[in-house]
Amino acid sequence: MPTYDYVCDNCEHAFEEFQMMSAKPLKKCSECGKMKLRRLIGAGAGVIFKGSGFYETDYRSEGYSKDQKAAKDAKKADKKEAATPKSESKSSDSGKADKPAAKKESTPKKS
Structure with missing residues (x-):
């Protein structure tokens, strides 16, 4: 109201x-009792939402959310993808860097 x-x-x-908006304007002054009362035109007020829970996203469509x-x-x-380090040696060497090189045994030469 x-x-x-x-x-x-x-x-x-x-x-x-x-x-109430539907109520008739008052006519009689409460101070002097004469019927010279006039309702003034006001600028009005904006709607003010007080309390928690009033956010612009509360009334958006389901598709937006x-x-x-x-x-x-x-x-x-x-x-997550940027945080996990990518090792190029694993992909380009196909696992060769992970395995230690096998040591060749030297066989004595027959003379």
């Missing part, structure tokens, strides 16, 4: 009244 501003044209008494979750999951996967 809005708050309306009133002023009396007779005694210049000004006050605010909390009324699914897209955001998919984007976050992709970012996490990229970070």
